Amino acid sequence: MTDNARQDFERLTDTDLGADEEPAPLSPGDAPPRHNARLPIGVVLEVAGSGSQIALDLQRINDCMKDADPSVALAGQVASQIKIRVGDAWLLASVRDQRKDRRTEGGIIANVDFLGEGNEERLTGRINGFRRGVTRYPIPGALIYPAATSDLEQIYASDGRASITVGKVFPTKDIRAGLYIDAMLGKHFALLGSTGTGKSTGTALILHRICEAAPKGHIVMIDPHGEYAAAFRTIGQILDVSNLQMPYWLMNFEEHCEVLLTSSGNERQTDADILAKCLLAARAKNRLAQSLGKITVDSPIPYLLSDFNNVLQDEMGRLDKATSSAPYMRINQKLDELKADPRYQFMFSGMLVGDTMAEFISKVFRMPSNGKPISIIDVSGVPSDITSTVVAVLSRLVFDFAIWGRDDKTHPVLLVCEEAHRYVPNEKNADGSSVGKILSRIAKEGRKYGISLGLVTQRPSDLAEGVLSQCGTIIAMRLNNERDQAFVKAAMPEGARGFLDSIPALRNRECIICGEGVAIPIRVNFDTLEEHRRPASEDPSFAELWSRNGGEDELVERVVRRWRSQG
Secondary structure, rough: OEEEEEEEHHHHHHOOOOOOOOOOOOOOOOOOOOOOHHHOOEEEEEEEOEEEEEEEEHHHHHHHHOOOHHHHOOOOOOOOEEEEEOOEEEHHHHHOOOOOOOOOOOOOEEEEEEEEEEEEOOOOEEEOOOEEEEOOOOOOOEEEOOOOHHHHHHOOOOOOEEEEEEEOOOOOOOOEEEEEEEHHOOOEEEOOOOOOOOHHHHHHHHHHHHHHHOOOOOEEEEEOOEEEEEEEOEEEEEEEOOOOOHHHOOOOOHHHHHEEEEEEEEHHHHHHHHHHHHHHHHHHHOOHHHHHOOOOOOOOOOOOOOHHHHHHHHHOOOHHHHOOOOHHHHHHHHHHHHOOHHHHHHHOOHEEEEEOOOHHHHHHHHHHHOOOEEEEEOOOOOOOHHHHHHHHHHHHHHHHHHOOHHHHHOOOOOEEEOOHHOOOEEEOOOOOOOOHHHHHHHHHHHHHEEEEEEEEEEOOHHEEEHHHOOEEEEEEEEOOOOHHHHHHHOOOHHHHHHHOOOOOHHHEEEEEEEEEOOOOOOOEEEOOOHHHHHOOOOOOOHHHHOOOOOOOOHHHHHHHHHHHOOO
């Protein structure tokens, strides 16, 4: 603290609540205020639009550390909250960084980011009626006070909006961390964290809380590793290759190309033209298409694989065709492979030719929910070469259903993608697949149609740059990679910079939450989920499993049998 600032600080504190002055009387039922929370710890030096530079007194901070109130005890530390008196109101700010003031003994210079403001309760000096944003700025020389637990209770208190609680606010012991449901889902959210930080359990916790708050909701989760079936078996519909029964004819033309075309370059365009012609002809043979009058190659009209094959054979046999028979044979060979491979029966079975579109959508989107508001789509058993296509079809169905149902104001749908970087990769890793295009479109336009997107990933730097920026609420757990940390910092709002620096130091099951879903950026310790509600994502114990003996021969036999049967 500079000499001038120290003089101003001493002069102002003499006129403030002194050691010999009694605090104002309390109303019945009011808790007595913490004494250290009512003493200033510094002054404002400089003021800018989004934050300011302040000077802190080390002796006053040390006095605060003796306080029993955890919030006051952390006064002035990085990522802690301080409040600044502005007239008859309080301005709340977060400490971004600190450095020693070498010009004076016991002085600390810090930068703070403004979070919001509230009125002052006259009897207790607490913050009341907190709101995000700043309308009145402090002036240099304004006093700085530690934010007490009673202040944070006012700030984090629900303002009447529907919310869920997911843990406790750090460093308090009993203040619950709430997420506003409409604000979080209305503008998408992302949950980020390195492997082993509790990311999957945190995701399950949030989804459990949403299901409890909205038991008639509509949640679709793409589960690439089969982890979440164990967590939602009692309150969710579990769908995998054994019971998904996704009709092949639900694919649009682009998705048909991804599955049926094996060529590249100029040959691929030739094959695509042939596929479009044959696919449209096969769809047109359905009575539903004839009743509609006009259809396109993307229309979700059922068609028989035999009809498609017959059209393909007829086109190949024509003498006036512009190409050789090779493109037709490539398409026909790929189709025969799909029909013969048992791994693809969940999609290319001859039993799926009926018009089950409404039934399929009702089952996947949970309409009606029937007490199970979430469907877990386990794609771990889907062949890897069409996994992205299956996810693309499910995602596009969500989007198209919302678009064509906007006049009826259909129920909003939450689409959650685990391992999101696999489906929406950045430009460097992009392969032009349809799943990346549809999820990017949902991120940009989905909220207009009542679609919420939840992205869960351990590698945010591998995500498409524009997608994470569309997420209004970001839940960041510990990230060990510097590229990931920098990527998340770039996507976070300015007021959270002090919190972001602590991301590498977060413990397991801890996170930083900022954005639309919370009143101000907060550090949260997630609640502990019951064993039966956790995903099956725990790391194996090598020491325990390698200490067991016996049964290895039978184990190998079982694995080989499942391996060969692909089931």
